[in-house]
Amino acid sequence: MPTVSMTVNGKSVSGEVEARTLLVQFLRENLNLTGTHVGCDTSQCGACVVHVNGDSMKSCTMLAVQANGADVTTIEGLAKGGEMHPMQQAFQDNHGLQCGFCTPGMVMSAIDLVAKNPNPDEATIRSELEGNICRCTGYHNIVKAVQQAAKTMGG
Amino acid sequence: MVENGIGASLRRKEDNRFLTGKGNYTDDINRPGQTHAYLLRSPHAHATINSINISAANSAPGVVAVFVGQDLLDDAVGGLVCGASVTGKGGEVNKAPPRNVLTIDKARFVGDPIAVVIAETLAQAKDGAELIAVDYTELPSVVSTSGADQPGAPQLHEECPDNVALDWELGDKAAVDAAFASAAKTASVRLINNRMVTNPMEPRAAVGEYNSGTDEITLYVTSQNPHVHRLVMSAFMNIAPEHKFRVVAPDVGGGFGSKIFTYNEEAICAWAAKKINRPVKWTADRSEAFLCDAHGRDHVSTAEMAMDADGKFLAMRVSSQANMGAYLQLFSIAIPTLFHGFLLAGQYTTPAIYLEMRSVMTNTAPVDAARGAGRPEATYLLERLVDVAALEMGLDPAEIRRRNFIKAEQMPYQTPVVQCYDSGDYDASLDKALANADYDGFAARRAEAKGRGKLRGIGLSAYIEACGVAPSAAVGSLGVGVGLWESAQVRFNPTGGVTVFTGTHSHGQGHETAFAQLVTERLGVPVENVEVVHGDTDKGQFGMGTYGSRSLPVGGVAIANACDKIIAKGKKIAAHCLEAAEDDIDFAEGNFTVAGTDKTMNIAEVAFTAYVPHNYPEGVEPGLDEIAFFDPLNFSFPAGTHVCEVEVDPDTGTLEIVNYTAVDDFGVLVNPMIVEGQVHGGLAHGIGQALLEGCVYDDDSGQLITGSFQDYCMPRADNLPSFNVDYSPTIPIHNPLGVKGCGEAGAIAAPPAVINAIVNALGIKHLDMPATPEKVWRAAQAAG
Numbered sequence: 001m002p003t004v005s006m007t008v009n010g011k012s013v014s015g016e017v018e019a020r021t022l023l024v025q026f027l028r029e030n031l032n033l034t035g036t037h038v039g040c041d042t043s044q045c046g047a048c049v050v051h052v053n054g055d056s057m058k059s060c061t062m063l064a065v066q067a068n069g070a071d072v073t074t075i076e077g078l079a080k081g082g083e084m085h086p087m088q089q090a091f092q093d094n095h096g097l098q099c100g101f102c103t104p105g106m107v108m109s110a111i112d113l114v115a116k117n118p119n120p121d122e123a124t125i126r127s128e129l130e131g132n133i134c135r136c137t138g139y140h141n142i143v144k145a146v147q148q149a150a151k152t153m154g155g
Numbered sequence: 156m157v158e159n160g161i162g163a164s165l166r167r168k169e170d171n172r173f174l175t176g177k178g179n180y181t182d183d184i185n186r187p188g189q190t191h192a193y194l195l196r197s198p199h200a201h202a203t204i205n206s207i208n209i210s211a212a213n214s215a216p217g218v219v220a221v222f223v224g225q226d227l228l229d230d231a232v233g234g235l236v237c238g239a240s241v242t243g244k245g246g247e248v249n250k251a252p253p254r255n256v257l258t259i260d261k262a263r264f265v266g267d268p269i270a271v272v273i274a275e276t277l278a279q280a281k282d283g284a285e286l287i288a289v290d291y292t293e294l295p296s297v298v299s300t301s302g303a304d305q306p307g308a309p310q311l312h313e314e315c316p317d318n319v320a321l322d323w324e325l326g327d328k329a330a331v332d333a334a335f336a337s338a339a340k341t342a343s344v345r346l347i348n349n350r351m352v353t354n355p356m357e358p359r360a361a362v363g364e365y366n367s368g369t370d371e372i373t374l375y376v377t378s379q380n381p382h383v384h385r386l387v388m389s390a391f392m393n394i395a396p397e398h399k400f401r402v403v404a405p406d407v408g409g410g411f412g413s414k415i416f417t418y419n420e421e422a423i424c425a426w427a428a429k430k431i432n433r434p435v436k437w438t439a440d441r442s443e444a445f446l447c448d449a450h451g452r453d454h455v456s457t458a459e460m461a462m463d464a465d466g467k468f469l470a471m472r473v474s475s476q477a478n479m480g481a482y483l484q485l486f487s488i489a490i491p492t493l494f495h496g497f498l499l500a501g502q503y504t505t506p507a508i509y510l511e512m513r514s515v516m517t518n519t520a521p522v523d524a525a526r527g528a529g530r531p532e533a534t535y536l537l538e539r540l541v542d543v544a545a546l547e548m549g550l551d552p553a554e555i556r557r558r559n560f561i562k563a564e565q566m567p568y569q570t571p572v573v574q575c576y577d578s579g580d581y582d583a584s585l586d587k588a589l590a591n592a593d594y595d596g597f598a599a600r601r602a603e604a605k606g607r608g609k610l611r612g613i614g615l616s617a618y619i620e621a622c623g624v625a626p627s628a629a630v631g632s633l634g635v636g637v638g639l640w641e642s643a644q645v646r647f648n649p650t651g652g653v654t655v656f657t658g659t660h661s662h663g664q665g666h667e668t669a670f671a672q673l674v675t676e677r678l679g680v681p682v683e684n685v686e687v688v689h690g691d692t693d694k695g696q697f698g699m700g701t702y703g704s705r706s707l708p709v710g711g712v713a714i715a716n717a718c719d720k721i722i723a724k725g726k727k728i729a730a731h732c733l734e735a736a737e738d739d740i741d742f743a744e745g746n747f748t749v750a751g752t753d754k755t756m757n758i759a760e761v762a763f764t765a766y767v768p769h770n771y772p773e774g775v776e777p778g779l780d781e782i783a784f785f786d787p788l789n790f791s792f793p794a795g796t797h798v799c800e801v802e803v804d805p806d807t808g809t810l811e812i813v814n815y816t817a818v819d820d821f822g823v824l825v826n827p828m829i830v831e832g833q834v835h836g837g838l839a840h841g842i843g844q845a846l847l848e849g850c851v852y853d854d855d856s857g858q859l860i861t862g863s864f865q866d867y868c869m870p871r872a873d874n875l876p877s878f879n880v881d882y883s884p885t886i887p888i889h890n891p892l893g894v895k896g897c898g899e900a901g902a903i904a905a906p907p908a909v910i911n912a913i914v915n916a917l918g919i920k921h922l923d924m925p926a927t928p929e930k931v932w933r934a935a936q937a938a939g
Contacts, residue, residue, distance in 0.1 A: 018278075034183035035176015037408075039356045040441035044864035047356060075176035084174060092170040095832045099663030100173025101180065101357040101408025126872040133864065135356050135409050136663045138839035138901075139872040141832060 004068045008033070009077030017064045023057075024048045026064035027074060035075040035104045039133070046132030049105035050074045056112035058105075058131070075104035078111075086152040087111045087145070096145035098136030106132045106142060114150045122147075157744055160676030164828035167668040168682075169661075178406045181360035184375050186434035189362070190219050192424060193280035194437070195270040195287050196446065197262030200296035200518040200857020201309060204261060204269065204289060211286040212272055217279030220431050221287070222423075223270045224257035232256060232426055233392040235417060237483035238636040241321060241492045248634075249321035249514070252312035254482040256392075256419045256426075262291070263311050263481035264518050265859055266446030271423050273435055296518035296857035300347075300478040301455045303515035311481060311516045318516045320479055321488060325496040325572060326509035331461075334470030334507050338461035342544035348532045349924045350453035350478065350850040351843075352867055353525045355662075357408020358439040359448065361421040363428030371399045374425040378404035378690075379414045379660050380700020383637070385692050387417045387485070394425045397692075404690040407662035411840070412524040413448045414662070415702050416485040445862045450850055451525020453478035454491060454532050458540045460505075466548040468505040468559045473536065476513045477522070484523035486635075488514060493633050494529030494621075500570035501537045502581040502617045502794060503559040508571050518857045524702060526840050526902040530620040535924075538616045538907035543920060552615050552911065553589060557582065560617075567888065574621055576792045577888045579820060584883040585617060585796045588818040591881055592798035600800075610803040610935065611813075612916025615796060616908035622896035623791035624703030640786035641705065642698045643713035645674065645721055647779035649766035651759030653678065653685045655717075658698010659710035660690050663836075664898060665829040666706060672825055673711055673892075677718035678758055679745020696782055704896025707825060708791045712891050716783035724779060725761045731772035732756055732764060791887050791895040795819035799908040803916045808932025810913065812842065816879040819900050822886055823893035830897050834880050837901020843870035844902070845909035849925045868925075 005014035008031060015030045027033045027050070038060055039047035048060040051073040078085040087107050090096070097103040106129070113120060113128040120128070125146045126139065134142065159165050172178050209221040235254045242248050258267050270287055274280035295309040302308060303318040311318055335341060362375040372395045378384045381404040388394040388402075407414060424435045439447070456475040460468055477491035496510045545555040561568045563580035570576065589595075597613045604611035624630075627638035644656040655674055661667060671685040688694055698710070722742050729747030730737040739750045748755040764771065765779040800814040817834055824830045847868035851860040861867035886893045906924060913926050917938050922930060 028183075033176065034180075035178070037180070037357070038182070038440075039358065039408075040864050042441065042863045042865050045356065045441070075174075079175050084171075088174040091174055092166055095167065095828050097170060097173055098665070098832060098836060099356065099409040100169070100178050100406065101355075103173050104176055107174065122877070123873075126875075129872040133356065133869050133871060135354060135411065135840075135869070136836045137832060138835035138837075138870075138878065139875055140835040140877050142872065143877065 002065050004064050006067050006070050006072055008072045009074060019065060021064045022060055023062045023064050023067050024059035027059060033074050033076050037101055037104060039101065044133065046109060047102050047105040049108040049132065051108060051112065056109050075107060087149040090145040090149035090152065094141045094145040094148060096137060096142040102132060102134045106134060110146045110149065114146065114153050118150065118154050120146065120150055157676050157679055159682040160672055161823065161825050163672060163826065165668055165672060165682065165826055167665050168671065169665065169667045180357055180406045180408055181362060181375050181377050182438045184362050184405065186362060186364050189434040189436050190273045190275060190431065191277040191280050192271050192273050192427065192435050192437040193277060193284050194268045194420060195272065195284045197265060197267040197269055199262055199291055199293050200265050201294040202262045202291040203294060204259065205292060206290045207270060208288040209270060212283040215283040215286050217275040218272060218283040219275065220273045221270060221283065222427065224255045224259035227256050227426065230426065231393050235419065236387065236391045237488055238485045239489035240634045241323060241488050242634060243321045243323040249488045250315045251483060252314045256422050264520055265857060266520065267481065268419050273427060273431060298517050298519050298852035298854060298857050300453055300476055300515065303517045304513065311518065315516050319513060320483065320516055321514040323492045323512045324510065327507055328509045330507040331470040331472050331509040335461045335472065338469055339464040340462045340547055341459060342540060342547045343457065343459040344540050344543045344921050345457045346536060346539055346921065347923045348452045348454040348535055349844060351451045351525055351848050352445055352850050353411045353413035353448060353451055354444065354869060355409030355411055355413060358441060358444045359414065359418065360438040361424040362434060362436045363424035364434040365429040365432055367432055371401065372425050372429055373401045373403065374421065375403045375405060376421050377407050377414050378402065379410040379662060379702055381660065381690055382658065382692055382697050383700050384417055388422055388425060392422055394422060401693045404660055410662045411526040412451065412528055412702060416449055416523055441864065442862055445867065446859060447520060449484045449521050449523040450480065451522065452532060453522050456536050458536050460540050460544045462544060462548065466544065466550050466555050466558055468503055470507040471499065471505050473499065473510045475510065476515060478517050478519065479514050480517060480519045480521035482521050484521040487521060487523045489635060490524050490529045491532065495533045497573045498530050498533040498619065498621060499537060499572050502561060502619050504561050506571060519852055526837065527899045528703065530899065531903045531906060534616065534618045534903045535906045538618065539910060539921065542911045542914065546920060553585065553594065556585060556615065556617050574790065577789055578885045579792060579794050580883065580885050581617060581794060584794065584818045584820055587881060587883045588796035588798050588816055591818060591879060592800065592814060592816040594798065604802055610805055610916040611800065612912040613798065613800045614908050614911025614915055615798055616904045616911065617796045618904040619792055619794040620899060620903050621790040622704035622793055622899065623708030623787050623890065624705040625790055626788060627786050637699065638786065639699055640784050641710040641713045642696050642782065642784045643710065643717045644696055644782045645714065645717040647721065647762035649763055651684065651762055653680050655685060655687045655714060656695030657687060657689045657710050657714065658695060659706035660701045664701065664706060665826065669707065669826045669829055670711065670714055673714050674718060677715055678721065680758065704898045707894050708890055708896045709785060709787050711894060713783050713785040715892060716785055717781045720781035720783060721779060725758060727772050727775050728761050728764055729756045732770060787889065789889040791890055793819060793821050793895040793897065793900050795883065795900065795904065797904040797908040799912040801912040801916055803913065803931060803935060805935035808928035808935060810931060812876045814879065815876055817901065817904065818881045818883050820883050820885055821897045822884055822890065822895040825894065831880050833897045834901050835878055837899060838878055838905050839870045839875055840902040841905025842875060842909055845906040845924050845926060847874060847925050
């Protein structure tokens with residue numbers, strides 16, 4: 001079986017995987033990082049979004065071996081020194097989550113969104129989050145959370 | 156005033172773990188020695204099973220066991236049951252065709268499970284399933300709601316001639332027919348309530364584990380009601396006796412009804428774990444969720460209204476057919492009947508109502524409760540009919556509603572369809588909604604839009620629902636097989652912290668926060684010292700779970716009542732310690748005080764005394780830990796008016812919701828932030844049904860066409876607007892907390908508001924959901 005090595009949340013990790021192992025399986029099953037979720041089997045829902053070399057990526061749509069050598073950040077890697085990332089904090093402040101299942105992917109997508117669009121308007125936020133499905137919130141408070149985080153992340 | 160009590164928009168206690176990836180969902184749970192289950196499912200909508208050959212699968216690499224339906228029967232495992240029985244025309248109770256955990260004789264829908272393969276890895280289980288040879292004889296299938304009972308339709312169950320499970324009626328047919336015969340005007344509409352796939356974002360999952368030392372089974376499962384899961388699997392399926400069976404519903408990623416029911420796969424994991432003496436895990440992929448989760452809605456109806464010359468409603472007549480799918484699920488038969496028919500009066504004084512409802516079996520996934528459960532179907536039908544009636548009368552939709560509203564001073568109001576509303580001011584919520592939506596300014600906005608080539612429309616929905624499910628005696632008399640009370644245990648720990656056990660279950664609703672606020676309000680304990688525990692039959696007392704917007708109206712009252720028992724006992728302890736008479740002790744904001752003095756004792760001190768009872772009143776038990784059960788006296792009746800405004804591009808059929816205004820009466824709001832979030836989510840569900848979502852089976856093959864998120868259009872961020880949410884509360888007389896429930900309102904109110912707006916924009920009488928761009932474009936072209 002191939003061996004993969006990568007940096008996940010700042011730590012070097014490696015493991016043996018079947019060639020068909022998806023990145024999300026490697027994270028959940030080999031590394032027990034169960035914060036990254038699987039909500040569909042057609043790359044639609046976005047519950048599995050992580051950052052690979054700084055870009056948001058659906059980890060169900062990438063083989064673990066494709067992430068060999070990459071720098072991966074998951075939802076578990078965002079909080080620093082017990083302080084939540086501004087996007088995590090904004091989701092709590094604005095009640096941008098209910099059941100929490102889509103939340104990790106939503107937060108990871110939203111961070112990448114703001115990194116690439118520092119001052120997004122509502123239409124941009126809605127358009128950029130089209131790849132993340134939430135059944136609970138109706139997105140209203142997610143949009144508000146991203147707007148708040150864009151302000152705090154910007155400065 | 157207690158800090159962080161009722162009315163505070165407190166940030167949620169549960170958010171930290173969800174936001175940092177530390178939630179504990181069923182699929183996150185792995186047990187030592189765990190195996191993986193994969194179900195072989197029928198690829199055919201309808202087929203006789205001649206034989207199943209599992210020998211090659213049994214010897215495949217990594218395969219631990221293969222089971223078929225007969226293996227469960229041999230172990231006396233019972234089938235899945237419908238927990239309600241409804242009496243129809245002629246006193247005939249609904250048919251209840253049997254359902255084995257793994258079907259034996261016939262496959263009745265695409266996805267009907269045939270066999271389970273248990274292996275060391277999921278991949279090996281899947282590979283093993285490939286080796287099972289099933290000899291089928293394909294049969295013709297029927298998927299259509301209106302076609303199921305037609306002559307010549309393929310028959311699903313010999314227990315259900317003509318595929319009819321129940322012919323049900325409600326109301327005074329003679330009075331209704333007489334009113335129609337003498338009416339000045341009538342209105343009529345035929346409409347389809349489209350089938351929805353409930354689709355919580357977390358797919359269903361189960362992990363079964365057996366302890367041979369204690370002979371106990373533990374099942375971790377995606378459930379909205381773990382005690383009910385255990386009860387059903389013990390009483391009807393013979394998996395294990397309740398006292399040897401622990402069911403844990405950990406963090407659950409949304410339910411919306413679909414996780415109420417006991418499913419095949421969960422029973423298999425629990426049973427097989429003992430059978431092979433190893434943990435068994437199963438997690439649905441999304442494709443399985445589409446195929447096999449219980450679906451929602453799926454009615455075809457004709458609704459008529461008789462009116463006098465002023466547009467006053469005289470009578471309503473409804474003829475409806477509901478699709479039950481291939482088997483009755485846990486509450487299937489109750490949804491289009493009790494939860495639908497009893498709401499058909501809506502907010503109106505219509506004196507006579509008659510409903511005929513036929514429930515039919517088809518070669519599709521079972522249909523059961525889904526967010527709103529019967530009430531969205533009733534509201535859609537009624538609020539569409541009222542708009543058609545307004546059209547017939549030449550009246551403004553707001554005006555015809557006002558003329559027919561039950562007035563606030565008429566409360567409590569007995570409707571002709573069983574329910575007795577206890578509170579509500581429908582004029583007030585309509586007025587506020589119209590003001591918030593600037594209804595008066597609509598004509599100018601429509602004219603301005605027309606200048607841009609857009610068709611602008613506005614639509615109302617004045618809805619009511621019956622929540623706080625439900626008074627046990629009432630539902631029992633109607634055929635529901637359980638009581639629907641709720642329980643709570645409030646336990647002071649010796650050092651003053653409070654652990655609250657609730658029989659409800661939170662899967663997004665924020666109970667850990669809102670229920671803690673209730674306790675803080677009642678007992679004056681800081682909210683950070685209150686922990687709410689749910690979802691584990693080994694931790695808390697029996698409870699009925701969460702659905703029907705019941706958790707706060709029923710479960711919340713149980714918590715308050717348990718708090719009151721704590722206070723009553725605390726008074727005895729404080730009176731003793733403060734050397735006063737019990738009657739002289741007041742309790743407020745966490746302190747027991749001798750009336751008129753400054754002699755006081757904090758509830759944490761009282762709790763410590765209760766556990767270290769050195770100086771203690773005679774005859775009082777040590778400890779401070781109380782249980783309460785609450786059975787409501789009536790349903791609660793949330794209601795309100797929603798206003799939707801759309802702009803249609805007639806050249807493309809695309810449309811935008813340019814304003815959505817909700818004014819709801821939920822009574823007292825415990826955590827307004829959470830309530831508003833519940834409204835938003837409900838609206839997304841309702842707007843999804845109106846514009847995007849529709850579950851489609853192929854009429855010829857019975858195959859599910861909308862079997863993935865690529866084919867079934869879930870509402871996404873760019874499909875929805877931001878919402879304008881407000882309240883118009885009245886206080887229910889039956890609920891001690893003054894609360895009504897809020898989780899389903901949006902899903903109930905939104906579909907007719909949206910369709911009424913589109914119909915108004917296009918100047919047509921009706922358009923069926925989902926109003927896709929193609930349908931809207933065709934309607935716009937036809938309307939010219």
